[in-house]
Amino acid sequence: MPNDYLPWIIVGIVVLALAVALVLGMRTAARSTTALRRRRGRGRPNRDQFRSRQRNSTLKRAAVVINPTKFADLPMIRERITSTSHACGWGDPLFYETTVADPGTGQAEEAVAEGASVVCSLGGDGTVRAVACALIGTETPLGILPAGTGNLLARNLDLPVDALDDAVRVALTGRNRRIDVGELVIGAMDAHGQPVDGGRLDTQQFLVMAGMGLDARIMGDTNEALKQRVGWPAYLLSGFKHLVSPEFRTQVRLDSEPEFKRRARAVVIGNCGRLLGGLVLMPDAKVDDERLDVVIASPRGFVGWAPVIARVLTRQRKGHSTLDHKVCREIRVRVDHPLPVQVDGDVVGEATEINASVRPAALTVRVPIA
Known part of the structure; x- marks a missing residue:
């Protein structure tokens, strides 16, 4: 068994x-x-990091070029912008900081190369201009996040100037608007656009105003520390000191019209006309009218400024005989001795001749949806 x-x-x-x-x-x-x-899992990001990368690879991203001198708590500003970007359905922003050597143009060019959907300037009018210079002639829009004293372009475009979160939302979700750009050539040049007598030409773009004489002196002499403490009224103090600045002889040619002569204290060339404090120097000027507005001021003494001030306060295009208002596409101004020249509030040197022209619809800017 x-x-x-x-x-x-x-x-x-x-x-x-x-x-x-x-x-x-x-x-x-x-x-x-x-x-x-x-x-295989060693060195891998955690799930949140992976999701964040996945989100940023599929969502649009904004670049923000920051002037760090304008902020005491820069990390907090970055967090606010990032939070608002996420709330608008965008990915993490790309941040760049300006330097003394490069006030924003190089950083904006880098942002475009990295594929930013919109490039924002976070600073004053100088930062706006520097960033815009990299975007002129491209399809990449400029978003303006005002953080300066004047914020003149933002005011002329009716953008939020005192609310960062609102400005970020406009930059990300607003509509595109094409605006003109002014181009200023500083230095004497011949009929062929070449320097005269071995001189040097300096080409600058402006979005708001450029000029020589009184306005440049005011900008150059405004105390920076006072401007940071009290804001735009600091310009008033500087302006008061220069109300009786010396006159100069000037020869002006508009487009192909005959040249005319004036004794003046300031020549201001505007792409738009609104100033600080709600004042309007050029009532008819618009950022997209394909022309430049020119004001030649020649008041004599303190009394002579009365009609000029009255014209600005009442926003009248026609004014006193000491205030000429012209419209053109090109202008040449020659003066009898070197004068300071300002571009969007920055003094860029001295010259005896400037030539300005308009570049129609050369820049795309984000503005509120009407």
């Missing part, structure tokens, strides 16, 4: 051995798979 059961006993032992081997093999394979997963 035992011999009758022997084959079955052998079969049972074999089956049991195979079962044990199978279980052990499955456990070994599981350990190997787990170890392989662990090895």
Whole structure:
């Protein structure tokens, strides 16, 4: 009888051995798979990081070129902009900081190269101009986040000037508007656009106003510390000191019209006309009218400024004989001695001649949806 059961006993032992081997093999394979997963998982970002990268790879991103001198708590400003960007359905912004050597143009060019959907300037009018210079002639829009004293372009475009979150939302979700750009060539040049007598030409773009004489002196002499403490009224103090600045002789040619002469204290060339404090120097000027507005001021003494001030306060285009208002596409101004020249509030040097022209619809800017 035992011999009758022997084959079955052998079969049972074999089956049991195979079962044990199978279980052990499955456990070994599981350990190997787990170890392989662990090895592959080393150095990987966590899930949140992966989701953040996935989100930013599919969402639009804004670039923000910041003037760091305007802020005491820059990390907080970055957090606010990032939070508002996420709330608008955008990815993490790209941040760049201006330097003394490069006030924003190089940073904006880098942002365009990295694929930013909109490039924002966060600073004053000088930062706006520097960033805009990199975007002129491109399809990349400029978003303006005002943080300066004047914020003149933002005011002329009816953008938020005292609410950063609102300005970010406009930059990300507003509509595109094409505006003109003024181009100023500083230095004397001949009919072929070449420097005269071995001189040097300096080409600058402006979005608001450029000029020579009184306005440049005011900008150059405004105390920076006072401007940071009290804001735009600091310009009033500087302006009061220069109300009786010396006159100069000037020769002006508009487009192809004959040249005319004036004695003046200031020549201001505007792409738009609104000033600080709600004042309007050029009531008819618009950022997209394909022309430049020119004001030649020649008041004499304190009394002579009365009609000029009255004209600005009442926003009248026609004024006193000491205030000429012209419209053109090109202008050449020659003066009898070197005078300071300002471009969007920055004094860029001295010259005896400037030539300005308009570049129609050269820049795209984000503005509120009407």
